[in-house]
Amino acid sequence: MSTPNLNGRGAGPASSPADPAAPAASVPIKAIRLRHPWRMVFAIVLIVVFALAIVDAAFRPAYDWPTVAKYLFDRRISQAALVTLELTVYSMVIAIVLGVILAVMRLSPNPVVKSLAWFYLWVFRGTPVYVQLTIWGLISLIYSSIDIGIPFMHPWVSFETNAALSTFALAVIGLSLNEAAYMAEIVRAGLLAVDRGQEEAATALGMSWSQTMTRVILPQSMRVIIPPTGNEVISMLKTTSLVTAVPFSFDLFARSRDISAETFNPIPLLIVASIWYLFFTSILMVGQYFLEKRFARGIGDRQPDKKGGGSNPEPITGVTVVPESEQAPATRSTREPGTGQGGPS
Amino acid sequence: MSDMTTPGAASADRGYVPMVLAEQVSKSFGSHEVLKSISLEVKRGEVMCLVGPSGSGKSTFLRCINHLEVLSAGRLSVDGELIGYRETSGKLYEMAPKEAAKQRRDIGMVFQRFNLFPHMTALQNVMEAPLRVKGLPKAQAERTARDLLARVGLAERADYYPAHLSGGQQQRVAIARALAMEPKLMLFDEPTSALDPELVGEVLDVMKGLAKEGMTMIVVTHEMGFAREVGDSLVFMDGGVVVESGDPELVLSNPQHRRTQAFLSKVL
Ligand SMILES: Nc1ncnc2c1ncn2[C@@H]1O[C@H](COP(=O)(O)OP(=O)(O)OP(=O)(O)O)[C@@H](O)[C@H]1O
Numbered sequence A: 001m002s003t004p005n006l007n008g009r010g011a012g013p014a015s016s017p018a019d020p021a022a023p024a025a026s027v028p029i030k031a032i033r034l035r036h037p038w039r040m041v042f043a044i045v046l047i048v049v050f051a052l053a054i055v056d057a058a059f060r061p062a063y064d065w066p067t068v069a070k071y072l073f074d075r076r077i078s079q080a081a082l083v084t085l086e087l088t089v090y091s092m093v094i095a096i097v098l099g100v101i102l103a104v105m106r107l108s109p110n111p112v113v114k115s116l117a118w119f120y121l122w123v124f125r126g127t128p129v130y131v132q133l134t135i136w137g138l139i140s141l142i143y144s145s146i147d148i149g150i151p152f153m154h155p156w157v158s159f160e161t162n163a164a165l166s167t168f169a170l171a172v173i174g175l176s177l178n179e180a181a182y183m184a185e186i187v188r189a190g191l192l193a194v195d196r197g198q199e200e201a202a203t204a205l206g207m208s209w210s211q212t213m214t215r216v217i218l219p220q221s222m223r224v225i226i227p228p229t230g231n232e233v234i235s236m237l238k239t240t241s242l243v244t245a246v247p248f249s250f251d252l253f254a255r256s257r258d259i260s261a262e263t264f265n266p267i268p269l270l271i272v273a274s275i276w277y278l279f280f281t282s283i284l285m286v287g288q289y290f291l292e293k294r295f296a297r298g299i300g301d302r303q304p305d306k307k308g309g310g311s312n313p314e315p316i317t318g319v320t321v322v323p324e325s326e327q328a329p330a331t332r333s334t335r336e337p338g339t340g341q342g343g344p345s
Numbered sequence B: 001m002s003d004m005t006t007p008g009a010a011s012a013d014r015g016y017v018p019m020v021l022a023e024q025v026s027k028s029f030g031s032h033e034v035l036k037s038i039s040l041e042v043k044r045g046e047v048m049c050l051v052g053p054s055g056s057g058k059s060t061f062l063r064c065i066n067h068l069e070v071l072s073a074g075r076l077s078v079d080g081e082l083i084g085y086r087e088t089s090g091k092l093y094e095m096a097p098k099e100a101a102k103q104r105r106d107i108g109m110v111f112q113r114f115n116l117f118p119h120m121t122a123l124q125n126v127m128e129a130p131l132r133v134k135g136l137p138k139a140q141a142e143r144t145a146r147d148l149l150a151r152v153g154l155a156e157r158a159d160y161y162p163a164h165l166s167g168g169q170q171q172r173v174a175i176a177r178a179l180a181m182e183p184k185l186m187l188f189d190e191p192t193s194a195l196d197p198e199l200v201g202e203v204l205d206v207m208k209g210l211a212k213e214g215m216t217m218i219v220v221t222h223e224m225g226f227a228r229e230v231g232d233s234l235v236f237m238d239g240g241v242v243v244e245s246g247d248p249e250l251v252l253s254n255p256q257h258r259r260t261q262a263f264l265s266k267v268l
């Protein structure tokens, strides 16, 4: 073992496997591989059943594939898909911001602030989102105008609730306020997961509380926050189908039902809507994958950044994936897709 | 410097200001009194070693010095500046968090468990405070950070994340990180206790180097060899009080107090 200080620098795949390759002189094991006959049988049965189901579905008239094809890219549908996406994005962004605020409030030493956050959670988590959306739809009956100013004095600004808030806005408000309660708990769990020593070290360096939060605590809690938040985004995408309670009827699900009311054929349009939901969900999952990778830097040892370099994980893959890395050197950094999945058959 | 302008620094007039002056410092957690009227003085350039059994309040005392804990009673000043309070015409005013943060910049702290920021490389760890707190330009911060890493023998590891460094290397990065703020006082809380025995030496060597350069240091440690060789003074604490203090050589070879004797017979 010569001076690990010098060649441990992560200079590249060429130098690092050389070190642990020292024991490669030993005789490779020659053995007949263990067979898994039942796995094979099970896989074949599954494939056959699946294939039969597909063939069956393809010829079953109720699915009405021509209609599915006709409406999949219908302008009304694609526009509604966009509206659903907007609902999701706006609601989630507001929910995350509000969730962070609520989480910090719940961790505050001030008992008033703390109870306020707790009360918010109690109300918004304790009632069904469908009911909340319905109430938001009726808000103009409860508060006919919105006044801004000093209480009991003539308001500076006043506007009609109905005119100020569209059903779209009400849908976003309803969805985001409900979601914020869940996000608050997710963020709180993330903040608590960060070691207390981190805050102490940052404070001791003279960093302010907000710097400590934004530079030290939050980035580390991201690793804990992102996976469940990904779930929440996907869940939100689907929850948008409830905005009909407001009533707001330009989202994907409402639109596809409206169309099927004209065609008297609901099933193909349900399939159309499902395909769009699945499409968005898939995109979100890809996004989540990259976000998780970004925030695993330095912590997720399984996927060391190039900078993390020379230590143990790399040489191992260097040995097992040799032929593959020759074909496509680019896959080395994003190693997850493909390599592991081909195996089971 | 700033101590000249501080009204509270009465002793500044006499021309001598100790780096740390603790006067009857007490600290309680609820009804549990952890520090009981501790008075001590650390001179400029002095290396004070703080020893004592677990739970005797050593960490708490260190944390009081940079206001991570708030005193219950007594006064504590660093370089003539009262910690955590402003004194105007005989009255004490609690400091705003911002002012307290400003005081902490001049006091470096090194922890038993390193507490490096795991999502930043060694270099980024060292650069973080100069960039965000002092507002240094990036190029300058990076140059100083690289110099500091070289000083603790880790120039080669600047781009490594803490998870890929050994304990000894992590602790050296942590020392470099504290030095990056150019502190006038360094606090070490058992800096080698979490290390494998063979890694202790490299960290102690860095600390010896610092002491030689004249850094004022308070070191909580169980390394009596270090205390003897590098320490200018040794303070033995037990049960929240200073039991015995003096020249390390004298205290270690000829402890006067029963409790000191009992403790030393266990560690030596
Ligand atoms: N935040 C806190 N709240 C309540 N009690 C505390 C707190 N911090 C410390 N203590 C108590 O104060 C006492 C002294 O703790 P401290 O950490 O200062 O001891 P120490 O001398 O550093 O011990 P060790 O050698 O184990 O690090 C202990 O009894 C501890 O339980």
Ligand SMILES: [Mg+2]
Pocket: B058, B059, B060, B189, B190
């Ligand atoms: Mg301690």
